[in-house]
Amino acid sequence: MKIQLLSPAGEIHRNRTGIFKSSLRYAPLTLTTLAALVPRELNALVAVQDEGVGPLDLDADADLFGITAITGTAPRAYAIADELRARGKTVVLGGPHATLLPDEAAAHADAVVIGYAEHSWPQLLRDFAAGKLQPRYAMPTGRVLAGVPHARRDLLVQRKYATVNSIEATRGCPHRCDFCVVPTAWPNTYAHRPVAEVVAELATFQKRHAVFIDLSPMEDVTYAKALYRAMIPLRMRWIGLSTTRIAEDDELLRAAAQSGCKGLLIGFESISQATLDGTRKHFHAAGRYADVVKKLHDHGIGVQGCFVFGFDTDGPDVFEETVEFVDRARIDLPRYAVLTPFPGTGLFRRLEGEGRLLTRDWTYYDVEHVVFRPKQMTPDALQAGLEWSWRQSYRWRSIGRRFLGAPPSIWPLWISLNAGYRYYAAHLHEKTGNAEWIAPGEVGSTDAAWPSATTEPLDDVVAIR
Ligand code: SF4
The missing domain is CATH 3.20.20.70 (Aldolase class I)
Known part of the structure; x- marks a missing residue:
């Protein structure tokens, strides 16, 4: 299985054309944490792309695209999701905006992850591998976050950030x-x-x-x-x-x-x-x-x-x-x-x-x-x-x-x-x-x-x- 994780950026924060320079930019944790949560038994290849530091590659040969969005980037995330689905790709939307408005996000995705993903994302991937992807995943975070794997910082282009x-x-x-x-x-x-x-x-x-x-x-x-x-x-x-x-x-x-x-x-x-x-x-x-x-x-x-x-x-x-x-x-x-x-x-x-x-x-x-x-x-x-x-x-x-x-x-x-x-x-x-x-x-x-x-x-x- 190949998984491509995308984080679209708003105009202000976008690579090259934005005004938020790399000296201010630390590596976000969402994509690298999602990558770390991919169950080992799936033998998946995972790539992450942060539009804050580089263009998104929609031509990637991936079986599943995961896109995270805050409210300001949601329209861009939806446009990307629509484009990918038109090409026959499976798209999962998550992040703060999909959590706030899951019905809206669902119109642009094959599945929506609501809330934190440390339990639901591995489950979603196992379901996808078994051909049983569900439209929504919502599994609450407990009081203690034990056993969260270390973020996959190795997947980032590290020189693009002030720190990873x-x-x-x-x-x-x-x-x-x-x-x-x-x-x-x-x-x-x-x-x-x-x-x-x-x-x-x-x-x-x-x-x-x-x-x-x-x-x-x-x-x-x-x-x-x-x-x-x-x-x-x-x-x-x-x-x-x-x-x-x-x-x-x-x-x-x-x-x-x-x-x-x-x-x-x-x-x-x-x-x-x-x-x-x-x-x-x-x-x-x-x-x-x-x-x-x-x-x-x-x-x-x-x-x-x-x-x-x-x-x-x-x-x-x-x-x-x-x-x-x-x-x-x-x-x-x-x-x-x-x-x-x-x-x-x-x-x-x-x-x-x-x-x-x-x-x-x-x-x-x-x-x-x-x-x-x-x-x-x-x-x-x-x-x-x-x-x-x-x-x-x-x-x-x-x-x-x-x-x-x-x-x-x-x-x-x-x-x-x-x-x-x-x-x-x-x-x-x-x-x-x-x-x-x-x-x-x-x-x-x-x-x-x-x-x-x-x-x-x-x-x-x-x-x-
Ligand atoms: S609710 Fe918490 S995170 Fe939000 S502004 Fe207030 S103190 Fe900050």
Whole structure:
């Protein structure tokens, strides 16, 4: 049996034509984990293709194609699936979007995998080999993820990524933020791999660094401490994600730092407590964000801070206030997104009920296009404010100000990542001008109250690929 696993990419992230450079790209785990889960007795040949680093080969001589898609890549995944099926190939669709909308995905596939695949994917392949493929597979993840095989990183074109050492220790998240796909697609899922298994996989990495893709690894404090303490002898450097909980527990923070943590992505989302409370992210205290960043810096840990614009509580001042806060708090690597109502979330239901969705073309649900009518500004003002914020935060002046807070131990990584996002910020507008409902003049004014005159031209940015 020959199996071809495909991951289509959106325009922003596509190889060559996209603006997300390889210095920012770690290898995704989905395809390599699926490849590792192929049952041995099938003697299958497996290939993986990530459109983020190379074109997809639809002419491959495979018996079965597996395609994974998030919402923003779903239309592209469907088009590819339709093309392959027209050629007589068997296609399986899975991933977050197929999990959110399995009926929609089923119209483009011979089988749909709903949810995590560590049990259903091997079963599906055995059924396919026996000529008994079922239209749907949904087998829940348990509380403990024991025995998950090591991802097949050997199948990747490794030089195309900043690192292929991505790894997962926990799955899911115990919180229920109103806008987030995670509690909708994987409700009541918060699972862990045994610490010894994670450490054993880390020990196989060729270089002593890793990227943990876990969404909320610190929410089970006991598990997180045990994992970090067990990692200390490996003498690794790693980056990952966290909520602000990391800064509330000194013992946890010390263990993370001693285990080699050098950077954490934190979804701050908003500097307004009213906004956080209104989206069920009340466990974050906006008033303590600057202290959180300072505390992490004091432990040699950099912060990638993610902010979202477009909440009903966001007025036109939100862009300038957020950008100013990011500089003042010395957030090492800011990232901005527009609020995006992913299907099935509470946010989607509310905006749909209020008649505020502007499109159901999922291609634009990539967190950089405005797809709904905001409450306190026009869609084009929100779009322009988003792009302004990106550019503003990646001016040399801003970068320099934020660099003053960066721990020296992360300077090389800091510079490389800021260069990557400076390029992204400078070119984002080239990828977002394709949605007619946010074209200035069609849906309202662009008279947002941010100082566009201070925007620094970024023409001097060079590609870093
Ligand atoms: S936004 Fe983060 S903390 Fe909230 S539910 Fe999603 S993954 Fe969990």
